[in-house]
Amino acid sequence: xxxxxxxxxxxxxxxxxxxxxxxxxxxxxxxxxxxxxxxxxxxxxxxxxxxxxxxxxxxxxxxxxxxxxxxxxxxxxxxxxxxxxxxxxxxxxxxxxxxxxxxxxxxxxxxxxxxxxxxxxxxxxxxxxxxxxxxxxxxxxxxxxxxxxxxxxxxxxxxxxxxxxxxxxxxx
Amino acid sequence: xxxxxxxxxxxxxxxxxxxxxxxxxxxxxxxxxxxxxxxxxxxxxxxxxxxxxxxxxxxxxxxxxxxxxxxxxxxxxxxxxxxxxxxxxxxxxxxxxxxxxxxxxxxxxxxxxxxxxxxxxxxxxxxxxxxxxxxxxxxxxxxxxxxxxxxxxxxxxxxxxxxxxxxxxxxx
DNA sequence: GTAAAATTATCGACCAGTAGGTAGTTATTT
DNA sequence: AAATAACTACCTACTGGTCGATAATTTTAC
Numbered sequence: 001x002x003x004x005x006x007x008x009x010x011x012x013x014x015x016x017x018x019x020x021x022x023x024x025x026x027x028x029x030x031x032x033x034x035x036x037x038x039x040x041x042x043x044x045x046x047x048x049x050x051x052x053x054x055x056x057x058x059x060x061x062x063x064x065x066x067x068x069x070x071x072x073x074x075x076x077x078x079x080x081x082x083x084x085x086x087x088x089x090x091x092x093x094x095x096x097x098x099x100x101x102x103x104x105x106x107x108x109x110x111x112x113x114x115x116x117x118x119x120x121x122x123x124x125x126x127x128x129x130x131x132x133x134x135x136x137x138x139x140x141x142x143x144x145x146x147x148x149x150x151x152x153x154x155x156x157x158x159x160x161x162x163x164x165x166x167x168x169x170x171x172x
Numbered sequence: 173x174x175x176x177x178x179x180x181x182x183x184x185x186x187x188x189x190x191x192x193x194x195x196x197x198x199x200x201x202x203x204x205x206x207x208x209x210x211x212x213x214x215x216x217x218x219x220x221x222x223x224x225x226x227x228x229x230x231x232x233x234x235x236x237x238x239x240x241x242x243x244x245x246x247x248x249x250x251x252x253x254x255x256x257x258x259x260x261x262x263x264x265x266x267x268x269x270x271x272x273x274x275x276x277x278x279x280x281x282x283x284x285x286x287x288x289x290x291x292x293x294x295x296x297x298x299x300x301x302x303x304x305x306x307x308x309x310x311x312x313x314x315x316x317x318x319x320x321x322x323x324x325x326x327x328x329x330x331x332x333x334x335x336x337x338x339x340x341x342x343x344x
Numbered sequence: 345g346t347a348a349a350a351t352t353a354t355c356g357a358c359c360a361g362t363a364g365g366t367a368g369t370t371a372t373t374t
Numbered sequence: 375a376a377a378t379a380a381c382t383a384c385c386t387a388c389t390g391g392t393c394g395a396t397a398a399t400t401t402t403a404c
Contacts, residue, residue, distance in 0.1 A: 003353080018280025021193040024389065037392085038354050046390065101276045103332035104268055108190025114332075121329055145342045149325030150318065156328075157293055157321060160275035160286075170317045175379080196363065209366085210380050218364065 004042045006032040011053050016095035019105050020050055020113065047110035050102075054116035057098045061085070062123055068131040078131035079147060083171050086151045090167055096159055100152045124148055176214045178204040183225050188267035191277050192222055192285065219282035222274075226288035229270045233257070234295055240303040250303035251319060255343050258323045262339055268331055272324045296320050 001009070010031045014023035025046065029036040043049035064085055068078040089097055099120040106114055128144035137143045154170035173181070182203045186195035197218065201208040215221035236257055240250040261269055271292040278286055300316035309315045326342035 017277075019191050019193070019277045021191070022277070022280050025391085026388075034353085035355060036390085037356080040391070041353060044391095095279075096276055099332075100328065104273045104276045104328045105189075105191045105194070106332045107267075108194050117332055118334075121332055142341050142344065145326065145329065145338050146322065149329060149342045150322050151325065152328060153321030153323065153325030154317065156272065156276045156324060157317065160271075160278045160289055160293055162290075166317050169314050170321045172314065197365085198362075206379090207381060208364090209382080212365070213379060216365095 003032055003034060003038075007039060007042060007049070008053055008056065011049060012057065012098060013095070015050075015053065016093070016098050016101060019101050020109060047112050050110065050113040051116050054099060054102060054113060054120065058116065058120040058123060061120070062127065065127060068127065068134050071131075072134045077135065079128075079135065082128065082131065082147065083151065086155060087167065087171070090155050090158060091164055097152060097155060100155060103152075104156075121148070175204055175206060175210075179211060179214060179221070180225055180228065183221060184229065184270060185267070187222075187225065188265070188270050188273060191273050192281060219284050222282065222285040223288050226271060226274060226285060226292065230288065230292040230295060233292070234299065237299060240299065240306050243303075244306045250306065251300075254300065254303065254319065255323065258327060259339065259343070262327050262330060263336055269324060269327060272327060275324075276328075293320070 007028050010028045011023050014027070025036040025039045029039050039049075043052065065078075065082060071078040071081055086097065089095065099117050102109060102113065102117045103121065106117060109117070125141075125144050125148065128147050129140040132140035132143040132147070150170060154167045157170075158164050158167040179200050182200045183195050186199070197208040197211045201211050211221075215224065237250075237253060243250040243253055258269065261267065271289050274281060274285065274289045275293065278289060281289070297313075297316050297320065300319050301312040304312035304315040304319070322342060326339045329342075330336050330339040
């Protein structure tokens with residue numbers, strides 16, 4: 001793993017626990033074994049780092065999902081696959097969804113970071129609409145926003161109350 | 173309004189836009205017209221201020237709801253009343269739910285603040301369970317966590333995408 | 345084939361600004 | 375006299391960011 005990748009990974013862990021202001025260049029640098037000045041070589045500003053982090057997070061999230069039509073074709077319910085990805089983030093990583101947390105503090109984010117968080121939700125809503133459509137839902141757009149809202153909310157409350165059974169109950 | 177009340181009000185605005193780290197004693201002091209050192213007279217530490225803020229937020233939130241049984245008795249659906257309170261926070265205040273934002277960054281909060289955020293959700297779940305029970309829901313506890321999850325999630329996404337129609341679609 | 349030039353990735357030293365917090369003082373009110 | 379509510383002045387720690395320097399590597403030119 002390159003230093004740049006290591007920096008992004010370290011930043012992801014911090015942001016998913018406490019938001020955009022929960023990481024500093026010094027901390028990240030220390031964790032990957034370089035000096036804080038060197039972080040600016042890879043990311044000119046903190047906003048650049050945050051934006052690239054959210055962009056990559058979105059890409060790998062969507063990539064992990066696959067295509068709704070293909071999931072359906074192989075006998076899976078794409079909504080279950082989507083739910084599973086959130087469950088994994090909560091249970092395995094024991095952390096919030098990166099863009100869920102950043103979205104909540106959206107108003108105080110640098111423009112280029114906020115833009116990437118918007119991109120995450122737009123792409124998720126598109127994916128979910130397609131998924132609900134293949135499921136024969138009468139109103140796919142409505143089902144899509146309800147699905148992602150429920151999951152983000154359940155995740156946040158389970159984290160807050162430190163009890164994953166709330167997530168299970170909400171998604172059951 | 174006393175200085176102390178004004179400080180809490182100013183802090184609430186800041187936190188609801190960008191989380192716990194989005195306010196400083198200096199900013200608050202400046203906004204209410206005192207010096208930052210004087211803020212420590214009212215709140216010894218930042219954690220004390222944050223905890224009292226979350227505590228009062230919870231109390232006034234619950235007070236604004238009223239009792240589920242009384243709402244039902246006066247011909248209202250308590251879940252609609254609950255939804256309206258969230259809608260007002262989003263549409264009128266144009267801000268996140270204080271405890272929704274703090275809950276997301278729960279892991280990085282001082283203990284006494286996190287405790288107050290937990291109290292918010294525990295009290296909300298109790299209220300919602302009672303409300304769903306009076307509505308004759310077969311599983312009030314499940315309906316309760318689903319209601320609050322959907323609302324917190326829809327609120328966050330509507331804020332992120334800067335479009336309240338997502339909230340309307342999700343709650344419709 | 346090699347010398348010169350450019351690129352990559354790092355460093356130490358430093359900057360102005362801000363953070364939360366403390367000590368001791370002063371004025372006002374009870 | 376005592377409690378309340380503010381002040382000035384200061385502290386240490388940390389923030390994101392900039393500067394010029396330095397090796398090591400890679401590319402280009404002759």
